[in-house]
Amino acid sequence: MGKTASQMTKRMMQASSIKEVAALAGVSIATVSRVVNGVANKASDETVERVRKAIATLDYRPTSAGRDLRRRTSRLVAVLAANLANPAMTAIAASAEAALRENGLVMVLCDTHDQPELQDEYIREMLAQQARAIVLLGAVDSFMLRRAQESSIPLVFVNRRAPDGPMRGFIGIDNQRAGEDVARWALARGLQNAVLIHAPTASSATRERVQGILAGFAAAGTPLGTSRVLAPQAPDHLRIGRDAALDLIRGCDRPDLVICTSDLIAFGVARAWREALPGQQAPRLIGFDDSPMNEWLAPNLNSVRIPYEAYGRAIVEALLGGDRCATIVLAHQIIERQT
Amino acid sequence: MGKTASQMTKRMMQASSIKEVAALAGVSIATVSRVVNGVANKASDETVERVRKAIATLDYRPTSAGRDLRRRTSRLVAVLAANLANPAMTAIAASAEAALRENGLVMVLCDTHDQPELQDEYIREMLAQQARAIVLLGAVDSFMLRRAQESSIPLVFVNRRAPDGPMRGFIGIDNQRAGEDVARWALARGLQNAVLIHAPTASSATRERVQGILAGFAAAGTPLGTSRVLAPQAPDHLRIGRDAALDLIRGCDRPDLVICTSDLIAFGVARAWREALPGQQAPRLIGFDDSPMNEWLAPNLNSVRIPYEAYGRAIVEALLGGDRCATIVLAHQIIERQT
DNA sequence: AAAACGAAGGAAAACGTTTTCCCTGTTGTG
DNA sequence: CACAACAGGGAAAACGTTTTCCTTCGTTTT
Known part of the structure; x- marks a missing residue:
């Protein structure tokens, strides 16, 4: 009553523990373990070879539970x-x-x-x-x-x-410096009328970015007044951007640049503009993070790339x-x- | 020489095994295990309570390595x-x-x-x-x-x-049906001149979508000729879309709808159009998958949503x-x- | 030639669980 | 009263590793 190869496989799939390898190679489990872990000076070359062969034959891999238990x-x-x-x-x-x-x-x-x-x-x-x-x-x-x-x-x-x-x-990244770089970038392009939208400052990344941006504008003698810094409460960045943008749209003084502490915020801004003022182009935008998809999806979004x-x-x-x-x-x- | 609380914490963080819980509760480790695993009829209510308290005190969690090893x-x-x-x-x-x-x-x-x-x-x-x-x-x-x-x-x-x-x-999802639905959707809107761009059909999802789309158009008596089905080789979907779009742009017969078997392909198409023919609107697009970000980022992309x-x-x-x-x-x- | 050493490898303990037996009452049931 | 049934709980085996000791050789050093 020989079993078919596939039936054998099914039976065998389950385990193949270190014991079986040891048995097949004719050594103790200690030796197998040492070979697996590459412990030097504990096995002759031919023994190593035999064990290697047995391991390959049985397709053995140490079970992590055993190893983890022992190694803690x-x-x-x-x-x-x-x-x-x-x-x-x-x-x-x-x-x-x-x-x-x-x-x-x-x-x-x-x-x-x-x-x-x-x-x-x-x-x-x-x-x-x-x-x-x-x-x-x-x-x-x-x-x-x-x-x-x-x-x-x-x-x-x-x-x-x-x-x-x-x-x-x-x-x-150095978020503070990145913030300063954004400010410099804006000023170098003659954008005088910027607005900053940021997420809650519980995140150090956001906090440092905001600091850098503010510091950058201040250093140039054109500080961003508090009326030009928005940080609405919202469940996520997308909505932060949207809410802030709706605020801007309601106001009369349109910015020539909107700086967002994350790209998601910028996405929200873009969408709000698109929907509230169809056909009219959104203001220039710059965000942070620049996810890989931006290159394909967000052709108008400037961003500070982090090196994923x-x-x-x-x-x-x-x-x-x-x-x-x-x-x-x-x-x-x-x-x-x-x- | 008493240690400070924080030093104690440091020392104690390491383990807290079932033994310690057992000792603290004054029972055997077997009982602790049973309480943890909710085995009924094996411990009196008060014992359970004592063990629970000990577990809480020591902030005990069974180490998975031990459990995994035993339970395989x-x-x-x-x-x-x-x-x-x-x-x-x-x-x-x-x-x-x-x-x-x-x-x-x-x-x-x-x-x-x-x-x-x-x-x-x-x-x-x-x-x-x-x-x-x-x-x-x-x-x-x-x-x-x-x-x-x-x-x-x-x-x-x-x-x-x-x-x-x-x-x-x-x-x-039922990809074949989804494909048919897309065809019907297109035809119901009078889009006669559609083009299909698809990924390699090694994926059953792509294959079934393609089948459905082709079947849908054929059933309406307006089958998609092979010249209207593109499947360029490219390392990823974005590039498949781009390459196919560049092909379309070179050709003279512009489609009124481009059907893509994934949104990524559609992103590639949109980008190619944008860059090759700036200012000119891309053809109507429909893709598959509709990732959550589409709502914010891809306002022009129709898509078959899968329920994430x-x-x-x-x-x-x-x-x-x-x-x-x-x-x-x-x-x-x-x-x-x-x- | 004795002592020391290194290489090769085995036996067994330990890791932290779960679970199978087993034992001891206590509580019905005939 | 005898006996079964059952609740409550402990001792110990088992899971698959790694690693610490040993032991046994053969080789080198004194």
Whole structure:
């Protein structure tokens, strides 16, 4: 009663543990483990060869549960993103995923929706999973985050700094400088009548961008009055932009440039203009982040590009570097699509 | 020499295993485990209460490695997406993430870039991680995929069907019908001179959409001749759209409608038109997928909307339903932005 | 020639759970 | 009263690794 090959496969798919490899190679499981982990000086070349062959035959891979249990750590790296609806964040996440997997790590992606409770829930879960590290892609202040900061798990803050202030495992562009650059860019083009729309300043990224922009205009002797700075309350950036734009449209003094602290805000502005004043061109716009799709979709949007592709490598570097306070500043660049 | 509270916290952050809980509650670890897992009839109410309190005090969570090892399964669900640069995919992934976590599962997100080798690598890794299930968000045919299909791990195919044909754990819209609907929509608006641009038909979704569209036009007695169907080779959908549009622009017979099997293709068409013929309006466009951002960014793009928010629930349902061949058809809807 | 050392590899402990037995009352049931 | 049934709970095995000790050789150093 021989089984067919496919039936055998079905039966065999399940496991193939280290024991079977050891049996097949005629060695102890300790030796197999050592070969798998490349421990030197513990196996002769021919033994290594035999084990390798057995591993290949059985298509063996160490079960992570066993390894994690013993090593008290796992290959999981949690990426807690503030908002996956933002193309800029998903672009960074994609970059992180590629870089992590190149280093044998696995990305777990979560969306905290910028809510402390959800972020805490995820941090708890990831600690239970013995995650190797936690990457906060737009952190919000929360209880477990502060606890995690005191523990030994590596934390990397991307784009937004750690809640309690000082540089600490931070990766991102120099937002203040980027803000200043935007101001300079505007002034160099003779745009005198700018308006700034920004998101809530709970985010350090937004805060620093705003500071930079204001500082830039002030330094040129043409400070932005408070009447030219808008920050409406709204559930998301798109709506912040729309609401602010509707305000502008109602007013009489039309700006010649609208500066937004994120591209999403700019999208909202553009849409409001389009719908409220059909046929009439929206004012010149500049935003931040410049997601990869902008090139195709938003031909009129100027933006400060952050180097997505670079984030993944930077994150891995910060993680494996061991330095818990490494700060990696990435280069930004103004993309001009409509002068 | 008493330690400060913060020092204590630091020391304590590490573990808090089931043993400590048991000790604190004055019971055996077996009892703690039973309380955690809600096993009935194995502990008196007061014991349960004591254990609960101990768990709360120590902020205990079962370490997944231990649990996974014993149970030979984990809470990880792998989502293998074909292309994270596509906003439609990330929207579905976000929906999946939320639904999974509501059911105590954790999403691992990977980008296969539509490459069989990479998909295989991920499948291997996820099998080693003892993933609870694998969700293929745009599967490509590959060796390990076929092997996985023969094994016992739950597989869910989203948008694209399993490579070897028959309905099998499939979730998505009825692409053929959607295609027919698009044809009807076009004809009802008197658009006689349509052109179809489509991606490679290795994807069942694309194939079925194309079939539906062609069938729809044919049924009305106005079949789309082969000269009106374009499918250029290009590394991604955006470029497929651009290349096809450049072809159209070179030709003399301008279409009154361009049908694209994905919105990304449509974005490419729009861009090509914009750049090749500045100031001149692109032809009427209709695409598929209608990512959430379209509403803000692509005011002129008609599209067949797939119900993102519904995917997460459907995926979980297919996973937990136990039926390995469940097919969940979601409802599509034509979004008309420019008539 | 004795001592020391290094290479090769095995046995077994440990990691933190879950779960299967088992044991001890207590409570019906005949 | 005998006996079953059951509630409550503990001891210990098992899951698949990694790693710490050992042991056994063969080689080099004194």
